[in-house]
Amino acid sequence: MKNKQKKKQNNKNLYYVIIQDSFYFLSSLLVLGLIFDLIIPHFFALYFNVAFLFLLFLINTFLLILYVRR
Amino acid sequence: MNIKGFKLRSKIIFRSLFLGIVLFLSWQLISPTGSWSCQHQFQSFSFFSQLFHTGNSACVSAASPVERWAKNPNGHLLMLADPLYFSVFSPRGFEKIELEIIYRPYLNESQAIFEAGFLADPSLWRYRLEPVYNLWLEQISSDWPFIREGNVYLFQREQQFSNINDFLVTWQQDSEKICKNSNCLALYNVNKEELPVILDLAALGQAPPQLIFPYTLRGHHQFYSYLEGDTFQLEGKLLDLNENKDLDDFELLLFKDKEQIASVKLKDNRLEEEMSNTLSALQSFKLSKDNLEPGLYRFEFRVNDDILIQDLKINSQYLSAIHKIWLWQDEGINLISDASYVQVKSLSPKAKQKIIFGSEEKEVTEIYKQYEIISRQAGWQKVILEKGGLILENSGVFALNALSLINPEYPRLDRFASHRGQIDFALADYSPAEKLADGWYRRRLVFDTAGLYRENSYYNLMLSVPGLRLDSQAGGLIEIREINLKYSGSNIIDKIKSWF
Secondary structure (H helix, E strand, C coil), rough: CCHHHEEEEEHHHHHHHHHHHHHHHHHHHHHHHHHHHHHCHHHHHHCCCCCHHHHHHHHHHHHHHHHHCC | CHHHHHHEEEEEEEHHHHHHHHEEEEEEEHCCEEEEEEEEECCCCCCCHHHHHEECCEEECCCCCCCHHHCCCCCCCEEECEEEEEECCCCCCCEEEEEEEEEEEEEEHHHHHEEEEEECCCCCCCEEEEEEHHHHHHHHHHHHHHECCCCCEEHHHCCCCEEECHHHHHHHHHHHHHCCCCCEEEEECCCHHHCCCCHHHHHHCCCCEEEEEEEEECCCEEEEECCCCEEEEEEEEEECCCCCCCCCCCEEEEEECCCCEEEECCCCCCCCCCCHHHHHCEEEEEEEECCCCCEEEEEEECCCCCCCEEEECCCCCCCCCEEEECCCCCCCCEEECCCCEEEECCCCCHHHHEEEEEEEEEEEECCCCCCCEEEECCEEEEEEECCCCCCEEEEEEECCCCCCCCCCCCCEEECCCHHCCCCCCCEEEECCCCCCCCCCCCCCCEECCCCCCCCCCCCCEEECCCCCCCCCCCCCEEEEEEEEEEEECCCCHHHHHCCC
16 A cells, blocks of 8 residues: 555656746747847747647646645 | 655756757757758637747738738638738848749639749839749640750740741741731840840930830939930939928939949939928939940939929930830820720829720729729830829830830730730740649749848748739639748858858
8 A cells, every 4th residue: 555655655756847847948948049030030949849849847836836735 | 755856857847948948049040050940821710820830930920901801710821912022031141942832723714824023123012923823824834845955845826836936036037937917026034135136226326316105204214215325314303292201313224134234323422301292403314335335225214203304305316215204294195005004093182083004095094003904906105194103014115206116125914915816826934833732833933032122130031912902803812821931041061161
């Protein structure tokens, strides 16, 4: 029983690591997009759908807040 | 699972991914190999295509104006009216642009020519256009015998010549022998510098060497003139209407062949405010250049539509406005033109009037509508206007009378050529369109970027089908599936070397 709970807690920690790292990744990517857009407008948008990236970032932030509260 | 080990691996994966993206974007931005390409496929909306930009990159903007195009159920672009404009992205400056268009033409004889090109002169909206599809040439290439030398084709109604040079020499020396009329030859997209001079300049120069142009011109104009002596003298007066918001600088340029040899520039330091609709005081200008050889010269008034030019005086009897004339006065006007058609447009209700062109009469009743008048008589056409205000355009020249008419250009194969029905020879730098499956065609055009206008990393691309209009009864459209761009130029090592 204890082992099962420990495994569950371990999994939660792994999810937290992924969500935390993807949060840093997505925020960095959006900042990078902003910098490229300042250098050459619309260049970043040639390769990335900025709206979709931002949506991912919002979902990620929401999940991160949920995990932090728990 | 060891949480510390997982954390480390997760960090490494995300950071490598981010670094990879930074490197990829920097590579694309710098294009160190000297080439960069992008594809733009017009296709129906799908979630994944929008998500990952597959075949729908933003390197080609949406077409404008929106009323001139539509999309079919497959998402292909339907060009319904002429012209269409796009902004095309390039991450940096390159030397060459290869433009590839995959399209299906649904054209008829009144809109037979499909061309594409980039903006070269933003102040006068001049585009450098190249042929994409020419219905007339596609048709005669299967019906008429032709000679091919490189990319230049000579189409002959009846086989008479076996090489292009023989034809040109005969046409220049004794055109009446092979032609029943002066319009029997039509040129399309041929580099005229490689052709013999069409005009017999030795036969000119007999007329009194002074001409006063009695009408007032509005806006940009170009003229041909023939100089007998060694001094070119042109003078006149200009007025500023102050209707638009831009400053109205005046520039007069004199050319011998393609080389600019003299110029006069007058900055807009006039007291009247722009957009005040206040007529400025008369301002004189004069261009004088000595030590010139007798011959053909071209001069250009590089001005916007606010500038009126009057009292034009030149020391030559030969003076012909090239392709366009816009006169501005209340009295009647008499001109002649050597083309068999004219396109007429009025920008003001005051300019509505009846126009006589050759054998035809037409009432101009609507503003901003382009009227086309095709004369049935041969030779030069008289142009009679009740007053000024109409913009007249064609592929020939406009002059005061037959004595002052001079046109060194070969007749062009334009969309009105088929109306003439007199063409026996066509000389064209044109390769037949490459046919793909299902009726699609592909055309690859290569442009030298020197002289092309690039602003904020974008070039301005134009697709043009003269005569394709929403209000015409002729129908016709172009279906476009793809526009692909490939830029090429010096690589990063050559670029760095060029800086030192």
